[in-house]
Amino acid sequence: MLAAMRLLVLGGTVFLGHEVAAQAVxxxxxxxxxxxxxSGTVPEGARLVVADRDTPDGLSALSGESFDAVIDVARRPSHVRHALAQLGDRVGHWVYVSSGSAYADNSVPGRTPADTPLLPPATPEQDDAVGANYGPAKVACEQALSGAVEPERLFLCRVGLIVGPGDRFNRFDYWVSRLARGGETLAPGAPDEWAQWVDVRDLATWLLHIAEQRLAGVYDGIGAPMRRGDFFAAIAAALGTQLSLTWVDQDFLQEQGVNAWMGERSLPMWVPLPEYAGFMCRDVSGSLAAGLVTRPLADTVRDTWAWLPTAGDRSPASGIAPADETALLTAFHAAHP
Ligand SMILES: NC(=O)c1ccc[n+]([C@@H]2O[C@H](COP(=O)([O-])OP(=O)(O)OC[C@H]3O[C@@H](n4cnc5c(N)ncnc54)[C@H](OP(=O)(O)O)[C@@H]3O)[C@@H](O)[C@H]2O)c1
Incomplete structure (x- = not known):
């Protein structure tokens, strides 16, 4: 039995941070x-200290307290710098949730954190972690931590697509809903392309394990990749629906103005090739060896499907509308008789 920790979650009111806090309690x-x-509430049994990290002394309500570990989901580099300045020597172990968007080159499948170059960090003037500055901001957050915390006290987790109940984006559950509806389904790209994701509950379990065990290093936080054809088949099997896919190639979709990955009129979890050939095909053998355990896709699908009626509207919503999909399929068949 592990000794109880004093754990600080910087975040904790939504999705991943909330799940980490709930499992820790x-x-x-x-x-x-x-x-x-x-953004929400903290789980029952956790203490919320109201703090606005936009101000340098935003964590002053924690002054005098020390923690065995902190798990931080910050996006803004200034938030990390403020935390380091205010908490630095009163935290034993730092676990930072970074992102695969920190990588500069996503073109090569099978890469690891050790052999993937990073984007240049955001400058102090570019503190907004949205759009094209999200990746650079994550790099700047990582660098602020690496510059201040000894390597043996620091774990950087570069997370890929997080899915499951509580997801605030519908990139994964677009496909759950779409395949639940059945009928001819527009499948983007080709069946041998890749899909990669991590269930929020598995990621939270691993982050907690890392904090408990004081693991250090730089790892990807994502499960093993699966061929997109197998991914769709597994979703349909979990839902008990018939699969009827029409694979539509990238050139056609791009000509029709369909967007990749997420957002308005997009096909989520589809990425442009060749530049993103490695984006959802990371080699995660190191993460699995370091204790990441991932549940079967069927469990994530069924739990997401059960949760969806309570999810409300997500913004920005990804996917294509049913009538749009039908029109695209009609045009595709006409062009490929
Ligand atoms: N979703 C994905 O697929 C994905 C992929 C790769 C990486 N990631 C990373 O994974 C993490 C996800 O974290 P998450 O699910 O917990 O959600 P999140 O959307 O990153 O939540 C941010 C948390 O920080 C708090 N926060 C925001 N502004 C604050 C401020 N000014 N002062 C104090 N607290 C503030 C929010 O609470 P309040 O608003 O209540 O203050 C919330 O709890 C992030 O680091 C994200 O970059 C996500």
Whole structure:
């Protein structure tokens, strides 16, 4: 039995941070979450310390307290710098949730953190972690931590697509909903392209394990890749629906103005080739060896499907509308008689 930790979650009011805090409470740890409390609430049993990290002294309510570990989901480099300045020597182990968007080159399948170059970090003037600055901001967050925390006290987790109940984006569950509806389905690209994801609950379990065990290093936080054809087949099998896919090539979709990955009129989890050939095909053998355990896709599909009626509207919504899909399929068949 592990000794209980004093754990600080910087975040904790939504999705991943909330799941980490909930699992930590269930494991018997003393959990403090620091957030504004505007995105949601913290799980029962966790303490919320109201903090606005936009201000340099935003974490002052924690002054005098020390923690065995912190798990931080920050996006803005200034938030990380403020936390380091205010908490630095009162935290034992730092776990930072970074992103695969930190990588500069996504073209090669089978890469690991050790052999993938990073984007240049955002400058201090570029503190907004949205759009094209999201990846550079994550790099700047990582660098602020690496510059201040000894390597043996720091774990950087470059996370890929997080899915499952509570997801605030519908990239994964577009496909769950679409394949549940059945009928001829527009499948983007080709069946031997890749899909890669991590269930939020598995990622949270691993982050907690890392904090408990004081693991250090740089790892990808994502499960093993699966061929897109197998991915769709597994979703349909989990839902008990008939699969009827029409694979539509990238050139056609791009000519028709369909967007990749996410957002308006997009086909989620589809990425342009060749530049993103490695984006959803990372070699995660190191992460699995370091304790990441991933559940079967069928479990994630069924739990996401059960949760969806309570999910509400997500913004920005990804996917294509049913009538649009039908029109695209009609045009595709006409062009490929
Ligand atoms: N979703 C994905 O597929 C994906 C992929 C790769 C990486 N990631 C990374 O995974 C992490 C996801 O974290 P998450 O699910 O917990 O959600 P999140 O959307 O990153 O949540 C941000 C958290 O920080 C808090 N926060 C925001 N602004 C704040 C401020 N000014 N002061 C204090 N607290 C503030 C929010 O709480 P309040 O608003 O209540 O203050 C919330 O709890 C992020 O680091 C993200 O970059 C996500």
């Amino acid at each position: 269930a494991a018997g740890h003393e959990v403090t979450c620091a957030a504004r409390g505007v």
